[in-house]
Amino acid sequence: MKGIVANQAVQDAKLFINGEYVDALSGETFDTTNPATNKRLASVANGGIEDAKWAIDVAQKTFASGIWSRMPVEERSRILCKIADLIMENVDKIAYIETLDVGKPIKESRGFDIPRAASNFRFFAEMAKYMVHEHFDMSGHMSYVQYAPAGVTSLIIPWNLPFMQMTWKASAALAAGNTVVIKPASYTPLSAVLLGEIANEAGLPPGVLNILTGPGSTVGNTMASHPFVRRISFVGESNTGKTVMKNAADHLIPVSLELGGKSANIVFSDADLDEAVAGSIEAIYRNQGEICLAGSRILVQEEIYDLFLDKFVCAVKKIKVGDPTDESTDMGALVSKEHLKTVDDYVQIGIEEGAKLAYGGKPVVDLPEGNFYEPTVLYDVDNKMRVAQEEIFGPVPVIIPFKTEMDAIQIANDSIYGLAGVVWTNDLRRAQRVTSQIHAGLLWINCWYYRDLRTPFGGAKASGIGREGGRHSFDFYTEAKTITMKK
Ligand SMILES: NC(=O)C1=CN([C@@H]2O[C@H](COP(=O)(O)OP(=O)(O)OC[C@H]3O[C@@H](n4cnc5c(N)ncnc54)[C@H](OP(=O)(O)O)[C@@H]3O)[C@@H](O)[C@H]2O)C=CC1
Numbered sequence: 001m002k003g004i005v006a007n008q009a010v011q012d013a014k015l016f017i018n019g020e021y022v023d024a025l026s027g028e029t030f031d032t033t034n035p036a037t038n039k040r041l042a043s044v045a046n047g048g049i050e051d052a053k054w055a056i057d058v059a060q061k062t063f064a065s066g067i068w069s070r071m072p073v074e075e076r077s078r079i080l081c082k083i084a085d086l087i088m089e090n091v092d093k094i095a096y097i098e099t100l101d102v103g104k105p106i107k108e109s110r111g112f113d114i115p116r117a118a119s120n121f122r123f124f125a126e127m128a129k130y131m132v133h134e135h136f137d138m139s140g141h142m143s144y145v146q147y148a149p150a151g152v153t154s155l156i157i158p159w160n161l162p163f164m165q166m167t168w169k170a171s172a173a174l175a176a177g178n179t180v181v182i183k184p185a186s187y188t189p190l191s192a193v194l195l196g197e198i199a200n201e202a203g204l205p206p207g208v209l210n211i212l213t214g215p216g217s218t219v220g221n222t223m224a225s226h227p228f229v230r231r232i233s234f235v236g237e238s239n240t241g242k243t244v245m246k247n248a249a250d251h252l253i254p255v256s257l258e259l260g261g262k263s264a265n266i267v268f269s270d271a272d273l274d275e276a277v278a279g280s281i282e283a284i285y286r287n288q289g290e291i292c293l294a295g296s297r298i299l300v301q302e303e304i305y306d307l308f309l310d311k312f313v314c315a316v317k318k319i320k321v322g323d324p325t326d327e328s329t330d331m332g333a334l335v336s337k338e339h340l341k342t343v344d345d346y347v348q349i350g351i352e353e354g355a356k357l358a359y360g361g362k363p364v365v366d367l368p369e370g371n372f373y374e375p376t377v378l379y380d381v382d383n384k385m386r387v388a389q390e391e392i393f394g395p396v397p398v399i400i401p402f403k404t405e406m407d408a409i410q411i412a413n414d415s416i417y418g419l420a421g422v423v424w425t426n427d428l429r430r431a432q433r434v435t436s437q438i439h440a441g442l443l444w445i446n447c448w449y450y451r452d453l454r455t456p457f458g459g460a461k462a463s464g465i466g467r468e469g470g471r472h473s474f475d476f477y478t479e480a481k482t483i484t485m486k487k
């Protein structure tokens with residue numbers, strides 16, 4: 001792979017349209033910076049509305065040509081598996097770029113994000129071969145259902161897990177036979193752009209996969225409102241999701257929205273405490289807390305509240321914050337200076353609201369160059385406080401005491417969000433009662449973020465619309481066609 005990484009230096013990033021890297025039509029660029037140093041990493045093509053229209057037009061013509069949409073599924077699958085192989089061949093390079101651009105620990109990008117991206121391609125490539133096409137017989141007529149590729153698909157991605165999220169969408173959309181136009185977030189465009197080169201090397205026909213860097217307000221907007229687009233899969237903030245949906249409505253484009261969260265992580269007094277502490281730490285500090293599924297509201301039953309808090313703070317003190325490229329780092333830098341300020345403002349708001357600070361609560365003094373924030377613990381929080389209701393998207397859990405099972409369920413559901421939830425208990429009947437009453441798309445019992453790619457993924461309420469994963473992805477990225485024939 002000769003693209004972006006050369007001798008650990010980062011090359012400038014361009015748009016990828018019709019199988020070629022090109023400058024923005026305007027010739028404009030913007031800089032992406034390293035969150036650990038706030039120094040410039042690379043210059044990025046600043047795509048605009050005309051670039052977006054061009055890419056969508058290319059994707060539409062390529063779709064209509066049938067070169068991909070009508071390619072035998074075995075061949076399509078072979079090319080997508082080759083992409084998976086190439087991702088793994090280049091895992092070190094892609095992980096390094098991801099870590100520099102996002103600020104996340106290298107052990108996470110190399111150990112999870114990039115391998116998972118390869119799994120995304122392999123999973124949907126295999127699954128496409130086994131898609132069931134139903135067939136019905138009645139009164140001398142035969143009906144069969146075809147799941148045809150929907151057409152041009154816009155994929156709009158956030159900055160927290162760029163390569164993993166992008167490939168989660170792109171692999172399914174491509175496996176279903178669509179052509180795609182992808183927009184990574186402007187904070188973290190570098191890893192996405194690498195996929196173009198990999199796709200070419202794997203033999204994906206030009207025009208099937210197109211990647212646009214540039215602002216959400218122009219490029220993203222066009223991708224959500226262009227009449228040629230037949231599906232939009234968006235991951236990001238709930239308010240941006242609403243804008244995307246409004247724009248999509250003009251052309252009745254189906255949307256899949258994976259949005260924000262403020263998930264309850266409930267620890268009952270009968271839980272295995274050490275396991276619950278370790279799992280709760282992982283659920284809020286992984287990826288600097290910049291995770292939609294974060295267990296950001298930790299609800300702890302009164303009988304074990306003090307003990308849990310002690311053990312939790314003890315574990316937090318051991319989290320190593322620092323250089324994201326260092327193998328031993330547990331927590332890296334927040335994505336931007338602006339986001340660091342937002343997180344810090346929330347901590348101050350929480351304290352003003354009456355929350356107590358058990359640990360952290362400020363940027364890391366010894367690392368002033370980057371956007372490093374101390375792993376923080378707010379406790380004695382009331383669920384009505386803003387810090388319990390709003391998504392902080394940083395390493396700041398709020399710990400809330402509760403008395404009874406019903407209280408825990410009521411607090412968990414007292415949120416505009418409904419993405420995920422975690423229950424720690426040794427009483428499995430209770431675990432089932434509680435999980436079945438929490439209004440969320442994803443629930444874990446005595447674990448967090450175990451993912452089986454066959455299962456539906458998505459949220460309720462302000463956390464999103466629709467589900468992707470396994471057959472749910474194919475349902476979204478295809479158009480069901482019933483064909484009835486007189487026998
Ligand atoms: N439910 C889930 O599965 C997940 C949800 N998330 C959520 O994502 C959020 C964090 O990501 P963040 O990047 O800040 O989210 P944003 O909503 O700000 O941005 C997401 C993407 O949308 C683009 N965008 C911005 N405005 C528009 C527009 N008007 N039309 C189309 N696209 C637009 C952005 O582009 P640009 O960068 O250029 O502004 C970016 O590519 C959190 O709320 C988090 O919970 C994150 C991961 C998973």
Ligand SMILES: CCCCCC/C=C/C(=O)O
Pocket residue numbers: 161168286291292293449451457
């Ligand atoms: C620890 C990783 C958290 C990932 C959050 C989003 C996940 C999406 C997916 O698994 O598809």
